[in-house]
Amino acid sequence: MLTQAKKQRNWKPIIKAFEAVLSKNGVVQRREELITYECDGLTSYRQRPALVVLPRTTEQVAEMVKICNQYSVPFIARGSGTGLSGGALPSEDSVLIVTSLMRQILSVDLENQRIVVQPGVINSWVTQTVSGAGFYYAPDPSSQIICSVGGNVAENSGGVHCLKYGVTTNHVLGLRIVTPEGEIIDLGGQIPEMPGYDLTGIFVGSEGTLGIATEITLRILKSAESICVLLADFTSIEAAGATVSDIISAGIIPGGMEMMDNFSINAVEDVVATNCYPRDATAILIIEIDGLDVEVEGNKQRITEICKKNGARSVTSASDPETRLKLWKGRKAAFAAAGHLSPDYYVQDGVIPRTQLPYVLHEISKLSEQYGYRIANVFHAGDGNLHPLILYDNSVPGALEQVEEVGAQILKLCVKVGGSISGEHGIGADKKCYMPEMFSTADLETMQWVRQVFNPKGLANPEKIFPTPRTCGEAANAASAKQFEGVERF
Amino acid sequence: MLTQAKKQRNWKPIIKAFEAVLSKNGVVQRREELITYECDGLTSYRQRPALVVLPRTTEQVAEMVKICNQYSVPFIARGSGTGLSGGALPSEDSVLIVTSLMRQILSVDLENQRIVVQPGVINSWVTQTVSGAGFYYAPDPSSQIICSVGGNVAENSGGVHCLKYGVTTNHVLGLRIVTPEGEIIDLGGQIPEMPGYDLTGIFVGSEGTLGIATEITLRILKSAESICVLLADFTSIEAAGATVSDIISAGIIPGGMEMMDNFSINAVEDVVATNCYPRDATAILIIEIDGLDVEVEGNKQRITEICKKNGARSVTSASDPETRLKLWKGRKAAFAAAGHLSPDYYVQDGVIPRTQLPYVLHEISKLSEQYGYRIANVFHAGDGNLHPLILYDNSVPGALEQVEEVGAQILKLCVKVGGSISGEHGIGADKKCYMPEMFSTADLETMQWVRQVFNPKGLANPEKIFPTPRTCGEAANAASAKQFEGVERF
Incomplete structure (x- = not known):
């Protein structure tokens, strides 16, 4: 259907309509420039969009979406394009609405611990903006120096410090969004618990299928007085796993608690040579604890005891920023190291x-x-x-x-074993066929009815999250996805 | 419309259908027995239901709901009936589905910090069940020894300790629900962040308008090693208010931080005579801090300094359970004291x-x-x-x-001033007419489209949360509620 439409579609009036709002600079249409946008961080799927538009304001995004509706063109929102599940993968014959010119910090309210940003703002800029005053923004995906807050909202991104502080959804208080029909609405607000249905919660993690966030109100946290990183070295996976359970069972929630296996350890030592990670360890744990000086000191002792009790050969610790960074270096370079191997x-x-x-x-x-x-x-x-x-x-x-x-x-x-097909990268294009492994037909149907409410024409990020017969065959049929295609709202 | 329907309705086959599932004991129909159910904790609104049914299982709830659908009878779920916004207020001609026989703890998994309960389980039973093993359930509404977990989920209840640990929605991992059409579906799961849309989040706080929760998976927390309660005494509201802000700004999140004004202080001293609260104080703060011994000790010193800096005349503290209880006594008796005055x-x-x-x-x-x-x-x-x-x-x-x-x-x-019309009691029947003060027409419409997805016939808890022309007049018309009445799904 879409392929057929592509052949017939006359893009000229659409481009003219976009340019009337954004000027020529805001519309990318040359093939060689469009290549950049044919995939996100999941490079195994590629599809060039028909056009890319670069709005700067909420109102411009709304205009873009209205034009897409007028001409029945599918559209996909994209931030920095670092997503790992193909959530920002273009469809054939689609327009990519890219937020990379929407990079303003709109307001900072330190007293109430709020910051309002445009979606193209880079994750690490949020912390940079408020760190001088002793605050920070908790969610820290490993791509944080390049990924955008809008993308984090779409994918409900996590990071190393989400163990203690929760993923993106726990830090988004309110959203101004452009709905898939081009309406501007506000979800949530400045306070954490709003009455009515929690539409903010449903929007975060909806991967662009329910609209485009154009103003995002984030909660910022007070920086910890003290931080300490521990590195514990184990000769069995079981012992490292038991240590993780025992620490949590003791009522301690570290800021982060990461595990690397022997192969990873050697991979990073080969490539970045931290000289901190014991090459003969079966597994290491890197545990960051934060809080008041006394709290960190107390937890450091208790965690060390738990590690030793579970047979750790050694437990090293670092409190000064430089040594802490050194202990983290290998973990942070793990993906890059894999790329070298x-x-x-x-x-x-x-x-x-x-x-x-x-x-x-x-x-x-x-x-x-x-x-x-x-x-x-x-x-x-x-x-x-x-x-x-x-x-x-x-x-x-x-x-x-x-x-x-x-x-x-x-x-x-x-x-x-009772877990999930995605922790923090989203479902996107990559995992939609696995959704029936985790959700019943009725569960998936309910989600799709909700999608239908926001996105009745199915133009916003089509063929993502939910299995479709075209791409998932039997799995999709079992999940009854077909009935939602092209269904009108009420 | 409903009144007219009532006169015409033949209840005999409906009662027969209910009794076939629940036996005669499970169906309450005598006028004098129905009086108990004519209001919840908001006693200024009263409406006797036509019938009360008392199911024991998810399947029985589903049967009840299907029968209501078959005969187009509105139904309202009710837990212990302690809600303060009239969320469980019957409609005319309605059936009340009461969960007070659904009081089983279905499973306890201490290692993964989960407990699964039926909706009629009393809030404080959850903590009682796991406290021997050193765990507790954080949300603690003041009615916790009588209110039900199902009601807490419906109203997204809070409590004194929600400052640090969040309200009910932060502690519900998964739900088995009966939809307003009688289907049994599962939302969320055993792990905190599930892919797909966060339907668990939207269900919590939906006040019975999206279905009835019949199995609730809660997160339990490890009990704190140490707890300390501070009582600080101020001669101005401004000073007490500044203290609250300064404590949070210092990066300390107390377990709870309560304020009482001079009138409340004297009311509770008149009635319960704690002899702890200074009768000449303009305001007092009761601050509970919890955590590791060293952490609590450190925070106690820092909070005391902040109180003093803001002009507190005195700061008393208590660490042993008995004295802590004494400092809390007046706060906990405040509503009862008002009843005496x-x-x-x-x-x-x-x-x-x-x-x-x-x-x-x-x-x-x-x-x-x-x-x-x-x-x-x-x-x-x-x-x-x-x-x-x-x-x-x-x-x-x-x-x-x-x-x-x-x-x-x-x-x-x-x-x-940028706040909300409800913090933890919900909207229910009481505040629906104020919703347009807080939400735009588009915002309310979006919520009602979502309601329509779950509740297309409008039988589940009608006339709650959203303004209706019959009860709110102009306000409802402005919010376009009318168009959603009786709209069929797709």
């Missing part, structure tokens, strides 16, 4: 209950042997959010398909 | 930004003088959640109407 790698994102860590890691190592691909495990252990890195060579015919199969097996394993 | 009282529930505390309390005292009603101020100061208690005598003709007018003025004041 192998021509290509595939990052998976799944969640399991913490107590299932040893079992799941054992099963992943069996998959690695069975399929013959090396898998590095680097992950947010505290919240059970796994990020297996599967190393492969895309120039080998069939390798990508096999690696995707391994990824699928890992996701099924996560669901089997 | 006056034949009737009206509790308002509004939210303001913390920084507006002195201004808003000053305006409330002006309203008190202007209308000639005494108003006691007792509230969750940390999160700006006001609970002014307006004392009056219902036997005086017109008094209730005047008091409601004062309440309305207070809510408008809250909205004016």
